[in-house]
Amino acid sequence: MTTISEIAILVLAAFVGFEVISKVPNTLHTPLMSGTNAIHGVVILGGLLLMHEATGVLEHLVLVIAIAFGTINVVGGFLVTDRMLGMFKRKPDLPESAAPDELQEGGEK
């Protein structure tokens, strides 16, 4: 792909991002942060793509660190967002009941 078409994608993605994100209500700003946080963990792909080119102990080592960082970012980010969003769902009156699953998420006032 040419650089110019990649820049086109970049610009379009910026507009899509602004459109989508500006509709997120204040209430959900923390989950939004941690959710988008998880998404920038996509940089893990960079670590994966470069590993086979690495030579020497140093490069292998830092790439393992990069992949580990990316994984923490992705896995941790999505999990913690999921936990948080679970709390925003309308729950039955029992406090701290077992995590309600998706099927019973209705009932928003």
Place this chain on the structure above:
Amino acid sequence: MIATIFLRQANFIDACYIVAFSLFIYGMSGLTGPRTAVRGNKIAAVGMAIAIIATLLTPHVLSGSSTPWLIALGLVIGTAIGVPAARRVRMTAMPQMVALFNGVGGGAVAIVAWIEYRHHFAIGGSLWVEKGEIPTLFAAIVGSISFWGSNIAFGKLQEILPGRPIKLPGQSVINLALFVICVGSAIVLAAGVHSQALFIIGILLAAALLGNMVVLPIGGADMPVVISLLNAFTGLSAAATGIALNNTAMIVAGMIVGASGTILTNLMAKAMNRSVPAIIAGGFGGAIAAPAGPAGADGGTVRSTSPQDVAIQLSYARLVVIAPGYGMAVAQAQHAVRELERALEAKGVEVKFAIHPVAGRMPGHMNVLLAEADVPYDLLREMDEINPEFPRTDVTLVIGANDVTNPAAKNEPGSPIYGMPILEVDRSGAIVVLKRSMASGFAGIDNPLFYDPKTSLLFGDAKQSVSDITSEVQGL
């Protein structure tokens, strides 16, 4: 065999990336409502899984005898750290967690950019230079800033580092010099000089110092702006890495994060009445760290009260508004607050929560805590909605919030926070402020609210105070 060959077709991988980034966008659009948000997050996670699997299927990615093992090692270590961290973290510690996850993301970007540089530019491969070098340099600088900045933010939020602004003399000159070194080195490198030393010292190291220097002077109350900004930085650097590596999933995902971080940064800055460029140029906290005279010097007297009196006040009110701030998070008082809200509602009192956009340490911090405590979100009111309601509010209960309720922001043009939109709690019939002590807020600014004749203060740990009030209310 044929299936394997098909799976490794470049088109197939690219198609997977398109699916992946579509799922990211679709998933994020689910975040517009609490009901669809959980599913949205899961959809985005599926997108990420697809992107990772597609990358592993890319030709050569797993070639070499040790490569698959090293990749697996990285994934295992990351999972072993990330999963327990995400499971265990308390909701009150969420800002630290986000800062930390953001930091590791930035660190990964910086490392990837460095290896990319070593392999493709240090040797002087002409094909790559024009295409990928500039984005790589950008990613290295911003990733490094983001890593170190986020770590400092984490340290401050976790209280490993002092939360008060730490400022060196000539801070802005040093910051400017570091910035110039970064950009200058990048220009020299992009112009065709190949120097690994310059890359490491001029780019990675200078950016690391810059990241430290920019965040160290920031006090706790400014954290919502910082965290949003660092989030945007990491996103943009990931997008730049995507251009360098020809990876559409990274470009789109990184850019969406960049957009969201930018929006949040703007919202937060607006809620503090400060412009983003001014914040960046002046060093964070610069405007607000202005000395405001010793607390209480001009103040007059404060009236302190007891849980019994507060309980009576609240029980006989028609409308009570609760304005929570960072103090509620520190004291872990959200569950106690929920109990109080229930007790009051049982007495027929209408209770609402007033949420200032920058209350707490990250955007939406209060909402998460109250959601954790099961406070129904239809009781939460944003600043613009609740301000017109204060005149008909009988009692406002301020829990651990200070600057966001400070009437000086409206009335005193000389105040450092003048112009910042606030919760106009001073317009309600009576105000009860729960406070640990008479110390002024982060900003070091005296709060005339405390000396208002309508205000009474209840000193002590917020959680304990709220519980005491609740039992008194129930006993009435």
